[in-house]
Amino acid sequence: MDSYDVIIIGSGAGGGTLARHLAPSGKRILLLERGDWLPREPQNWSAADVFVDNRYVSPDTWYDADGKPFQPQVHYCVGGATKLYGAALYRFRKEDFSELRHHGGISPAWPITYEEMEPYYTKAEQLYQVHGARGEDPTEPPASAPYPFPAVSHEPRIAKLAEDFAAAGLHPFHSPCGVMLDEGNMPYSACVRCSTCDGFPCLVHAKSDAEVLGVRPALEHENVTLLTNATAVKLNTDAAGKAVAEVLVERDGAQESYSADIIVVSAGAANTAKLLLSSANEHHPNGLANGSDQVGRNYMFHNSQAVLAISKEPNPTVFQKTLGVNDYYFASDAWEFPMGNIQMVGKSVAEMYRGEKPLMTKLAPTFSLDEVATHAIDFWLSTEDLPQAENRVSVDGAGKVTLNYKSSNDTARDRLFEQLRSLLGHLGMHEHHLIPRWAYLENKIPVAGVAHQAGTTRFGSDPASSVLDTDCRAHELDNLYVVDTSFFPSISAVNPALTAMANAVRVGDHLLERLGASGG
Ligand SMILES: Cc1cc2nc3c(=O)[nH]c(=O)nc-3n(C[C@H](O)[C@H](O)[C@H](O)COP(=O)(O)OP(=O)(O)OC[C@H]3O[C@@H](n4cnc5c(N)ncnc54)[C@H](O)[C@@H]3O)c2cc1C
Ligand code: SF4
Numbered sequence: 001m002d003s004y005d006v007i008i009i010g011s012g013a014g015g016g017t018l019a020r021h022l023a024p025s026g027k028r029i030l031l032l033e034r035g036d037w038l039p040r041e042p043q044n045w046s047a048a049d050v051f052v053d054n055r056y057v058s059p060d061t062w063y064d065a066d067g068k069p070f071q072p073q074v075h076y077c078v079g080g081a082t083k084l085y086g087a088a089l090y091r092f093r094k095e096d097f098s099e100l101r102h103h104g105g106i107s108p109a110w111p112i113t114y115e116e117m118e119p120y121y122t123k124a125e126q127l128y129q130v131h132g133a134r135g136e137d138p139t140e141p142p143a144s145a146p147y148p149f150p151a152v153s154h155e156p157r158i159a160k161l162a163e164d165f166a167a168a169g170l171h172p173f174h175s176p177c178g179v180m181l182d183e184g185n186m187p188y189s190a191c192v193r194c195s196t197c198d199g200f201p202c203l204v205h206a207k208s209d210a211e212v213l214g215v216r217p218a219l220e221h222e223n224v225t226l227l228t229n230a231t232a233v234k235l236n237t238d239a240a241g242k243a244v245a246e247v248l249v250e251r252d253g254a255q256e257s258y259s260a261d262i263i264v265v266s267a268g269a270a271n272t273a274k275l276l277l278s279s280a281n282e283h284h285p286n287g288l289a290n291g292s293d294q295v296g297r298n299y300m301f302h303n304s305q306a307v308l309a310i311s312k313e314p315n316p317t318v319f320q321k322t323l324g325v326n327d328y329y330f331a332s333d334a335w336e337f338p339m340g341n342i343q344m345v346g347k348s349v350a351e352m353y354r355g356e357k358p359l360m361t362k363l364a365p366t367f368s369l370d371e372v373a374t375h376a377i378d379f380w381l382s383t384e385d386l387p388q389a390e391n392r393v394s395v396d397g398a399g400k401v402t403l404n405y406k407s408s409n410d411t412a413r414d415r416l417f418e419q420l421r422s423l424l425g426h427l428g429m430h431e432h433h434l435i436p437r438w439a440y441l442e443n444k445i446p447v448a449g450v451a452h453q454a455g456t457t458r459f460g461s462d463p464a465s466s467v468l469d470t471d472c473r474a475h476e477l478d479n480l481y482v483v484d485t486s487f488f489p490s491i492s493a494v495n496p497a498l499t500a501m502a503n504a505v506r507v508g509d510h511l512l513e514r515l516g517a518s519g520g
């Protein structure tokens with residue numbers, strides 16, 4: 001059995017960031033990734049291949065609460081989901097760390113404060129080269145440093161949209177963005193500002209993803225080893241059941257075994273729960289670290305809506321994801337509850353409308369598909385979904401994953417939709433037409449949209465109601481940690497990746513101290 005100081009399972013936002021943070025310590029680190037390097041090929045930037053044929057969605061089958069199989073939108077590759085992400089790198093709001101009363105229930109407090117996380121957000125923004133502008137977003141939390149790079153500029157139609165939002169009394173802001181764009185020196189800019197970013201891999205490696213800015217820099221240190229196509233299938237404990245003694249891995253059809261002083265699981269919220277639940281033994285009969293029966297529970301993924309509005313003027317925007325609106329994040333004059341965040345999503349194009357019938361039924365006879373494609377302005381509305389014990393990932397003896405999920409906070413989601421719809425006339429759009437994007441994308445099973453999955457091993461101070469302690473160490477196992485989005489006790493209404501990255505740095509500092517090492 002090969003032995004290491006640290007084994008990290010999963011190379012996405014959490015695991016890839018942690019690997020980079022620990023790498024300079026000289027400690028022997030093994031990074032296990034079930035996927036391969038994502039191929040660099042022309043199809044990276046083809047809307048038909050990526051969005052319609054789901055080229056980079058990994059072949060996995062999960063089951064919904066009724067036992068119906070579906071293909072989850074998961075990405076098993078070096079860098080994990082960040083290879084495809086939109087790189088909107090938001091901090092959670094300061095208030096998201098406290099208890100918040102929503103129309104649909106309570107969003108619980110975190111066991112650490114925003115102030116404790118703040119230095120790690122700053123570090124993560126630097127690692128992931130976030131572009132943004134402080135002071136525009138009325139809900140933004142205090143920050144100890146400016147964004148490391150200036151905000152990505154709006155293209156003219158989006159600049160006009162920002163003006164129109166402002167004229168309607170709102171406070172649009174430049175969205176925090178992880179793209180390596182140097183607008184002042186385009187001949188030398190890694191990012192070419194293309195239209196195929198949000199939801200696509202970046203062919204020129206200019207997106208701030210966990211492969212490019214986590215795993216690759218980590219591998220520059222010879223003490224770091226990456227094994228691809230290596231799926232962790234079981235964690236075995238020592239005889240007393242107090243520590244993980246062995247990681248069983250399937251690689252190239254064979255089973256291998258690795259050990260380390262510290263084991264960090266970062267396989268994504270569902271697969272982390274699957275691994276812990278599949279590792280039940282006599283000391284942990286309900287799954288590893290699951291004395292509280294909380295592993296797999298409180299699964300969240302945002303009550304999100306991708307919607308398309310039709311601009312009266314053509315919308316030739318190439319890189320659309322530059323604007324956000326948080327005026328409804330906590331409440332509005334008309335409603336006392338949080339509704340969520342409005343941001344742009346990558347510009348839709350005609351190839352995405354292949355499953356066009358529902359879209360056309362909604363718009364015909366007023367608009368042709370070509371008109372829709374030229375005039376579409378695409379928004380992403382995120383409402384917080386609340387942790388609920390019955391929303392859970394479970395796994396049977398054969399390894400079959402069931403995802404039991406019912407949305408929450410639906411009224412808040414609908415209010416947010418109506419807020420935007422009521423503004424369309426002021427924003428230079430055709431009124432009333434706010435088309436849900438599932439009306440034209442292939443993927444019509446809401447539960448399959450697991451992009452923002454979180455919450456299955458939440459951290460907390462009380463071992464009876466949480467899986468991890470505040471260092472993200474399992475209450476019940478001395479050397480087991482989790483650093484993917486599973487640790488979230490609540491998900492906020494902004495995108496999750498920066499919080500996973502910041503927390504990985506925070507936990508990394510704890511691990512360096514525990515290992516008596518320096519680094520970071
Ligand atoms: C299309 C899309 C757009 C998104 N846009 C944004 C955005 O704009 N902003 C934002 O903040 N977030 C966005 N997200 C979400 C963001 O990517 C995730 O929140 C983030 O990547 C989660 O990090 P993680 O470490 O929890 O999991 P992941 O990044 O998914 O990493 C998990 C890794 O573990 C590996 N793995 C799984 N099981 C095993 C196993 N048993 N053994 C070994 N390896 C394993 C997986 O292959 C994967 O590499 C988006 C996601 C998608 C899919
Ligand atoms: S916009 Fe920039 S970062 Fe995004 S895919 Fe295009 S080149 Fe890559």
